[in-house]
Amino acid sequence: MLELITETLRNLFKKSATYKFPLEDRPASPDYRGKQVVDIQKCIGCRLCAFDCPAYAIEMVPNPSGKPKEYPVVDFGKCVFCYQCVRVCPVNAYVTSGTYRLAAFDKEKLINDVLKTSVSDSSEEGG
Amino acid sequence: MSNSEYLEIPIGPQHPALHEPLLFRVKVEGERIVQITPSTGYNHRGIEKLCENNTFLKDVFLAGRVCGICNVVHTTCYSEGVEKVGNIEVPSRAKYLRTLLNELERIHSHMLALAVLGELIGFHTLFMLMMRDRELVLALKEMVAGNRVQADYVMPGGVRRDLTPEKLDRVKKSLDRIEERMKYYAKIFEKDSIVNSRLRRVGVLEKAEVSTYGFVGPIARGSGVKTDVRYEDPYAAYGEIPFSVITRDEGDSWARTMVRVGETFEAINMVRYVADHLPEGPFGPKTMIRKVQAGEAISRVEAQRGQLIYYIVSKGGDKPYRLKIRTPSFNNILSSGVLFKDANIADLPAILASLDPCISCMERMLIIEKDGHVESKSVYDLVR
Amino acid sequence: MPALEKVRESLGSLVSSVQEVSPRRLVAEAESKDLKPIFRRLLEDFKQDFYLDFLAVVDYPDEKQVEAGYNLWFYSLKTILTVKFRLPRDNPAIDTISDLIPSAVFHEQEAYDLMGVVFSGNPNLKRGFFVAEEAQGSFPLRKEANQA
Numbered sequence: 001m002l003e004l005i006t007e008t009l010r011n012l013f014k015k016s017a018t019y020k021f022p023l024e025d026r027p028a029s030p031d032y033r034g035k036q037v038v039d040i041q042k043c044i045g046c047r048l049c050a051f052d053c054p055a056y057a058i059e060m061v062p063n064p065s066g067k068p069k070e071y072p073v074v075d076f077g078k079c080v081f082c083y084q085c086v087r088v089c090p091v092n093a094y095v096t097s098g099t100y101r102l103a104a105f106d107k108e109k110l111i112n113d114v115l116k117t118s119v120s121d122s123s124e125e126g127g
Numbered sequence: 128m129s130n131s132e133y134l135e136i137p138i139g140p141q142h143p144a145l146h147e148p149l150l151f152r153v154k155v156e157g158e159r160i161v162q163i164t165p166s167t168g169y170n171h172r173g174i175e176k177l178c179e180n181n182t183f184l185k186d187v188f189l190a191g192r193v194c195g196i197c198n199v200v201h202t203t204c205y206s207e208g209v210e211k212v213g214n215i216e217v218p219s220r221a222k223y224l225r226t227l228l229n230e231l232e233r234i235h236s237h238m239l240a241l242a243v244l245g246e247l248i249g250f251h252t253l254f255m256l257m258m259r260d261r262e263l264v265l266a267l268k269e270m271v272a273g274n275r276v277q278a279d280y281v282m283p284g285g286v287r288r289d290l291t292p293e294k295l296d297r298v299k300k301s302l303d304r305i306e307e308r309m310k311y312y313a314k315i316f317e318k319d320s321i322v323n324s325r326l327r328r329v330g331v332l333e334k335a336e337v338s339t340y341g342f343v344g345p346i347a348r349g350s351g352v353k354t355d356v357r358y359e360d361p362y363a364a365y366g367e368i369p370f371s372v373i374t375r376d377e378g379d380s381w382a383r384t385m386v387r388v389g390e391t392f393e394a395i396n397m398v399r400y401v402a403d404h405l406p407e408g409p410f411g412p413k414t415m416i417r418k419v420q421a422g423e424a425i426s427r428v429e430a431q432r433g434q435l436i437y438y439i440v441s442k443g444g445d446k447p448y449r450l451k452i453r454t455p456s457f458n459n460i461l462s463s464g465v466l467f468k469d470a471n472i473a474d475l476p477a478i479l480a481s482l483d484p485c486i487s488c489m490e491r492m493l494i495i496e497k498d499g500h501v502e503s504k505s506v507y508d509l510v511r
Numbered sequence: 512m513p514a515l516e517k518v519r520e521s522l523g524s525l526v527s528s529v530q531e532v533s534p535r536r537l538v539a540e541a542e543s544k545d546l547k548p549i550f551r552r553l554l555e556d557f558k559q560d561f562y563l564d565f566l567a568v569v570d571y572p573d574e575k576q577v578e579a580g581y582n583l584w585f586y587s588l589k590t591i592l593t594v595k596f597r598l599p600r601d602n603p604a605i606d607t608i609s610d611l612i613p614s615a616v617f618h619e620q621e622a623y624d625l626m627g628v629v630f631s632g633n634p635n636l637k638r639g640f641f642v643a644e645e646a647q648g649s650f651p652l653r654k655e656a657n658q659a
Binding site for chain 2: 536565586
């Protein structure tokens with residue numbers, strides 16, 4: 001019993017164990033599996049990422065400028081961030097990051113087409 | 128005394144004492160429990176059927192999403208099953224890395240079980256302190272696998288990421304701090320008078336009943352039966368790592384709790400051993416496994432709550448023909464009616480927390496239908 | 512192998528064959544009428560040394576059969592024994608063992624609700640939550656349910 005009282009008193013003078021999120025920002029560690037974006041200069045249109053996605057979240061869309069013929073469009077509403085697309089790509093065309101604040105008010109905004117708009121970090125919008 | 132004179136209380140499916148939906152219909156006489164019947168099916172998701180429609184490679188992600196706390200053991204068991212059916216070799220470094228992550232998950236899951244036990248007997252300070260120290264383990268998992276909870280680390284043929292020597296040093300330094308805190312908590316569970324009076328001689332399970340009712344895991348080891356898959360049927364790198372199996376003879380909730388505390392210390396030592404003896408070599412398969420030859424296999428691993436079994440049948444294509452999952456909570460929770468003999472209503476949370484239920488695991492494939500009133504033909508018939 | 516010999520000696524002619532298919536795993540095949548005699552013999556010879564691990568049902572529509580496999584783990588022999596029974600697909604019925612082994616009640620209940628195998632004598636067999644009211648009469652794990 002006595003040890004618990006000394007432990008409690010000691011904890012009064014330590015710094016708090018919780019982060020004041022969202023008032024302060026809490027970055028993820030560099031190894032975290034966050035939003036992944038395709039680099040269209042490297043993509044060759046092989047379709048392996050769309051074929052292997054377990055959540056059926058990647059769709060191949062025709063490219064108006066011709067090179068590559070098709071490129072992947074990721075729907076972050078369905079993505080489970082397993083990174084199978086990153087691993088299976090033969091030219092390492094996916095750029096990984098630690099972004100995890102991806103919430104939006106509209107489901108259409110979650111579909112990330114790199115040639116049109118890009119899904120922005122929701123902390124930038126003040127959300 | 129007929130059945131209708133007992134008062135029937137439903138506990139659940141939404142209840143502050145339960146972390147997941149589960150319905151217990153409890154018949155009481157005053158404060159004493161006369162009969163208890165669990166009823167489930169609130170979390171069912173149809174995973175076994177879904178796995179038949181997806182390829183072997185995609186199924187490893189489905190298997191990892193059966194349960195949040197035990198996702199590493201589910202992916203390990205599935206990968207072992209596919210490797211047995213397809214006769215696939217796993218490199219030695221991958222086996223050791225799998226062991227490392229499995230034991231890290233065991234540490235954080237047992238800390239969660241002990242913290243929840245503390246909360247359910249009313250000891251909120253212990254719950255808060257253990258959850259704060261459990262964050263150290265979750266930070267280690269994030270560094271090794273990429274996510275604090277859902278690791279997605281193991282795949283058929285190996286693992287998906289490698290570890291550098293700097294990361295191994297950080298693992299070892301964190302483990303020293305975790306062990307120091309665990310020694311403090313072990314002292315509380317062993318010696319504190321209030322914790323002891325709530326847990327000792329409550330929910331006693333005899334040694335002979337373990338095999339009749341099919342209990343597995345720390346529940347069986349807390350009643351004196353020495354059974355552990357890592358010791359009897361070694362998988363991954365467990366055949367090469369020295370460790371001991373913790374058993375206790377008392378059979379009550381306190382014995383089960385002390386088994387979990389002992390296993391946490393063993394897990395810390397095993398992670399240290401792996402970090403010191405990691406062999407060189409490749410960490411993953413050369414090519415992704417797309418087709419598996421025909422055959423069937425059973426793979427067993429020791430999850431945190433007991434023994435987990437996957438039974439895989441393949442007909443030589445790229446999709447499994449049948450995938451059967453039997454989780455430890457299936458055996459433990461549904462037979463648990465026998466533990467509540469002559470207990471008070473106030474003991475129900477203490478006994479339930481010492482069983483460490485994982486309802487998501489249990490429900491990916493099962494159902495027990497409830498009638499309007501309980502009949503005395505049920506296996507949980509405890510009416511005197 | 513001592514485990515194989517002990518099981519063969521105990522079961523004798525009640526099963527048609529016992530083989531060791533991989534380390535620590537034995538497979539035996541038997542007729543469905545011999546279910547209760549097999550378990551009575553195992554309980555006499557091994558008493559508390561084993562428990563019912565799981566009950567797996569697999570649908571083989573091409574062979575018009577449903578296979579039920581009872582898996583038992585033996586503590587001292589450290590092996591798992593699978594006893595397989597083939598049942599006709601249009602009427603899969605077999606005895607219950609829940610009077611000999613109480614924990615079998617819910618294993619059999621799951622097999623009934625998902626595949627439609629009837630265990631005569633089981634007190635708890637009911638249909639329920641999986642299949643919606645309109646679609647009662649189909650079993651989710653059978654292969655034809657893929658088209659539903």
